[in-house]
Each structure stands twice: as C-alpha cells, then as structure tokens.
Amino acid sequence: MFPFCFEWAWDVGHAIFFGGLWYAVGILGAGMTFCIGKAAWDTINDDGEGHGGHH
Amino acid sequence: MDSALIPEGAKRCAFPKFMIGMAVVGAVLLWGVYAMFLCWFKGLNQTNMNDYYGFALWIWADLAVIAIGGGAFFTGLLKYIFKIDELKNIINFAVIIGFICYSSALLILAIDIGQPLRGWFIFWHANVHSMLTEVAFCLSCYFAVLTIEFIPNILENRQLNKVPFFHHLAHNMHGVMAIFAATGAFLSFFHQGSLGGVAGVMFGRPFAVREGLLIWPWTFFLFTWSAAAFGPCFTLLVTKITEAITGKKLVGDKTIHLLAKIAGWMITTYMVAKIIDTIYWATVTAPSLGFSLSHFYTNNAFYGYWILIAEILVCGVLPGILLIMKSTRENPTTRLVAIILATIGVCLNRWVMVLQIMAVPVMSFDTWALYIPSWQEVATTILPVAYGIMLIAVAYRYLPVFPQELELNKSAKAAE
C-alpha cells in the first residue's frame, strides 16, 4: 500500500495499481475538501452579509 | 409526530404504523446481527463451509449484491457523464440502492474472513497481482463515492437543509457530482471486473478459468458488463416494489421506459458476449484441459444443464428481448416479468461463478461436493435485506428521494 511496506516494489504492477488507486483517492479527497471548504466559505459570507442583501 | 422531518407536501403513513413496520423488519435484522456476532466470536465453524467449500453462500451474496447494486454506477455514468437528464428522476434512489448493496457487501466480507481483526492486511500488505486486492480497494473507494453521492440527498432533509452549512455543502456537492460520478464509474469498472477476474484467473479450476486480454480474463469484462446491464433492472424492481408498498407512483413512466430500454440493450449485447464466451469455453478451453461440457453438468444431485439454460436463456436472453421490444417494455406486466427474470439471471450467474466452481471435481478421482448453508449463514445473508428495507423506508420517509413524487400524485391527491 505504501512504499515502506516490505511487499512494495517499484515495478510496473505497483505503478499501475497504486497509481490508479491513489489518483482516484486523490480526486475524491480533493473534491470533498473543495466542497466542504467552499461550503464553509459560503456559510461565513452568508453570516457576514446575510442581512445585507448580497444575494 | 415526526411531521417536521417529512418533506414538504409529501404524504406519509402515520408514525406508529411506520414504527410497527420497522419493528417487524428490525426483528429479522436482529436475528442476522445475532448470527453475525456468533460468527465473529465463535468463528467460521458456525457455518457449514468446509475445505471444499471455502467460498460459499456469503461470497455468492457478496457478488450478487454488488452486481445488482451496479445500477448506481451505471445510472450515475449515464446521468452525469452522458448527460441523460431524464435519469435525474431515479438517480437518488439508484444511489441509495447502491449504497445499501455496497455497505452490505463490505459487511458480508467482514463476517466472511476468518480473522476479521486482520481485515486491513488486504490493504496494508496488498498483493497487486491478486484480483481480490483490486476488489477490496475499488470496493472500499467506490463505497466512499456512493456515500458522497448519498450525502447531498440526506442534507436535503427539511430540517438539515435549514442549517446554512449543510445547505451550501449539498449545493456544492451537486456542482461537482460529475467528477465523483466519473471516479465512481472508473472504480466500478475495475471492481466489478475484478470480481469476474476472481473466478477467471483460477487456472486450477477448469470450470472457472477463461482466456482473456492481457492480465484480464474474459470474465472480467463480462462481470462489468453484466453489472451495468442488470443493475438498472434491480433499481427498477425496487422502485416497483416501493411504489407497490407506498401505493404511489414515484417515478414517471418516461424515465422508467428509458432506463428499461437502456438495460434491455445492455442485457442483449451482454448475452451475445456471454454466449460466445460459453461456447468458446465449452468447445475450446475446457476440452484443451481434458474436460467435456457434460463433466460440469452431470453425475451430481443438483447442477444440471438446467442451470445453464436458466441463466442464459430464461433469465438472460428472454428479459433482454422483452426490454428491447417497445410493446413488452411499456407493458407493466411484461416489464415486471423481465426485470424479475433479469435480477434472478445475474444472481444465478454469480451463483454459478462461485458455488458451482467449488462443487465441480477437478481431480479424476475426486467427487462432487454439495453443501447446505447453516442457519447462521442464512441469517447473515438475510441481514442485509432487512437493513436495506429499513434504510429505504427511512430514506423515503424523510428525504426528498423522488423529485417527481408530488407532481405524479397531485391528481390522486385532488381526487381524495
């Protein structure tokens, strides 16, 4: 799973398998981070300007 | 009592009635949970598995729920990537069904392994050459995708949606859902395929082994294809059951017909590939290893040619044809027959690819091995069904799952 696990080998099999896997996990992580971050930002802006009629 | 949680304008049964229903299903669930703890604490000696049947009822159930849960990724792919907007009317429900199927699959795997506390070894000490490793990774990641796809629907609950953060989160998640759906489709392609690969790479088992493309046996592609083909049928079937229980029309006919049509063509094309695969295996692969087709279907008390005919013709070709023909597809009765047969068909395929493989003798002096599951196995296999019913009931009651519900039931309401 990680390069420090002793089964790990820097070969094509590991590159393809874990390359694909970490890529997918990365997208999911980045996507969720973006959504949560933006939601927090939007919420704070709502609070700050909520009554100011910004929307 | 709980009216503040029910979607605005939606009509639901009285709370006590709902709770009685939940209690009945909950009792079944508890029975399954009890069996599950027996297996965890006393070990797999609680099952009737043995050294001939290392893979048994659970693995079948696992493969079957993943196959019929395939409706989630395929509908998501069609809706978000191929932009078939009509499917927005069923996508929430497809995701919930997928979520139930995949969480069940993970639970079954957690019960099935002999040392549950070492379950993480499959990730940590991963052998990248094993199909099961690929299954474990993609399955877990895809379950994360399904959770992500389910969250916005949960946050749309009337009360939760009042919380500004949740409201924004749901909105933002909808905005980037296409990326999640694409990732989900990528992961699904591999784990559905790898589940097929699990059988196809067993070159010591002539009933299972298949040639293939590079490292992937043909079963890899057949499993992905069949999940995409039969998964939507299960989504339609559960929709139909939910409509029957609630006594309401929940998804418009246009959406149903469209999804049925897509499933029909997927099933038909899959069956062509499956028949070619079966013929090649029966006439080339197996004979080259010294096995005639009759070896796999005779001399035992259960597995006859009937299972091959049932899987391929009755529960494969027939539903495919019923769903691609407009007249039978749009007729509620024949459509219902088709989606029931299709669901049985894919489950039968997974049965054959797990249990029949174990049953067939390989050494010339070996014998057929048949097994009957113990009650603990049956109970833990029914457990996900009870859990699924409860989750659907709760989701239907409190979440805006079906966007067309109010519109479709307006006339009925007016008539009351």
Add this chain to the structure above:
Amino acid sequence: MIQHENAHKFGMVVDLDKCTGCGSCMVSCMAENNVPFKEDETRKKDSITWMRVYKLTNGKPFPETEVVYMPRPCQHCSGLGDHGHSPCVSVCPATATDYGYDTGIVSQIYTRCFGCRYCMGACPYHARYFNWWDPKWPEGQENYLSPNVSPRMRGVVEKCSFCYHRYQLAREKGYMEEREIEENEYQTACTTACPAGAITFGDLNNPEHEVTKIVKPDPHPDPMNKNVVGKSRNPKVFRLLERLGTNTKVYYMSEREWVRKAGDNYLDGEWDKRKNHHGSSSDHG
C-alpha cells in the same frame, strides 16, 4: 523473476506401486507439524490433513478390481510456465503465501493470513486447509508439540510446507560448516516415515539426487502445451492435473496404465492418442 543460479527445486516422487496405504505419512506429518485435530473427526471435509492418502480403484468388478493409494501433500506448484505463480500464490490478496524461488517451496505465513480462503478455492488438489476451530490438544499433549513449527490459530489457512523447518535446520548447519547440504540432511517427515520407501524426496535441480534420476524432469516447455514445464521423461512417471499447467513438484510413479491415466482428465479416446505421443516424446531428452 528472482532466481538464484544455484537455486534448489525441492520435489518428490511417490511410487504408487509401493504405497500400501498404511497412513504412516499422514501420522508423521501431523505429529511433525503440530497439525490439530477435532474431537469429532467424522466430518472429513473440514479435517486438516496436510498429507492425505486418497484411495483409487480401477472401477472394475471382482476379480479384476485393483486399488491404489495416492498420498497427496501440497503439490508445491510453480505455476504456468514454471514462473512461480502457483494457483494459490498469485491469488492471495495479502501476500500471505509465497513462492520461494530459491527452494521452489510454496510457503504459508500464518500470521499474515486473514482467512479469505481464496487460495483454497484456487487449489484443485484440496491441499489447503482452513482452521475452522482453535487448535485443542488433550491435556499434556501440548508438551509434546514440535518446537520448530508454530501452531496455527483459528481462522487461517495452512498446508504442507515440505517440512520447511527441516530445511532451515539443515541449511543453518551447512552454513556454519561452510558447505552445501547433503541430500539426506533434508528429508520431509513423510518421506522418512514411509515404511515401504515409496517416497523419494530431494532437489530436482540436482542431477545427483535420487528424485531427479527417477523423474528426469524436462526443463523445456512441453511442445504440446507451453504452460507445462518439468514434465517427466520417465514414461512411468506423471503428475496430478499436469494439463492445467500447475507444474507441480510432486511426481507419481506407477507401472499400471490406469493409475497414470487417473492422474489427469482426458476426453473420450484422448488417452490412447496422448499415450502414444508420450512414448515417442519421452525419447527426446
């Protein structure tokens, strides 16, 4: 593939015409390897028998009935094309079973196995066993367990290791004395226990070893099936399910044709054709 130039390739040949079916190999194996047993051993399909003796008959009525006993340890397959990808090793998701390129032995790491049993499904010889129960020995017997073999816990798979601990002991001794190990220094428990001397064990890569002299393994792929490597050039010697390409390192020997035929599966009439071919191809080495 990591393969030492002077790698061993341990294997055995069982002379089925000598085997009497006495079961000494099974008993010695269980004692040597601390194989647990159940209180009730009537359900044979979940009994652990690393070495199991099968009874085969020619299916003919009396007085032509013939019986042969076939001891079956783990076959230590080297997989399609002899590349070390045995049916079980390649499927294990947690790298809990491994192919030793320096010995040809398929190992099982009990503390790594989490009991998914995929390897059992993949093995056509039923050589792999699951610990359905925790091992339990009658009181006091635990004092007599072999100190060289770790007992296994519930929920993991185990199998014959070709008494690997004996190899380790011999190897360490050889290392200390700065010499290679001798043929008789590493012998499995079943081999030494067989009263009929039916089992011959040794290094198939060493032409001096008795097993190699009997088996005469062909290092080239079989022209009829490129997946098959190490086929015996002795017409009396065969392997179990050789056509699958598992490339086992356990060979069997018999004078009797029906016994050799029982080692594999053949379509109707195919055996006679192949038998003739085997006779001609056996000369080329």
